[in-house]
Amino acid sequence: MVNVVTIAAAAILGALGLAFGIGASAEVSNILAAHQLRKVYRIGQKVRVDDTEGDILELTSTAVILDTDEGRTLVPARRFAESVSVLKRRTDGDD
Incomplete structure (x- = not known):
């Protein structure tokens, strides 16, 4: 009986851990990417990623504003x- 309870508890905890891991993967990848971004980009720089281009206002723990x-x-x-x-080059006409 003890073995059945132990196996059931392990299965439930394993399923919860797997569900949490899958659910948190997007957030964890954002946190890791933001950490690396701080080494490359700074506030005030002009960047383009995909079709979005602008000046960096803030580097948060999961995103770039x-x-x-x-x-x-x-x-x-x-x-x-x-x-x-792309880190855009500033020209004389830029602010």
């Missing part, structure tokens, strides 16, 4: 790791 033509845009940090991102 850009000042774009459309307004403040929150870009998940993992998009910078999964896509090609």
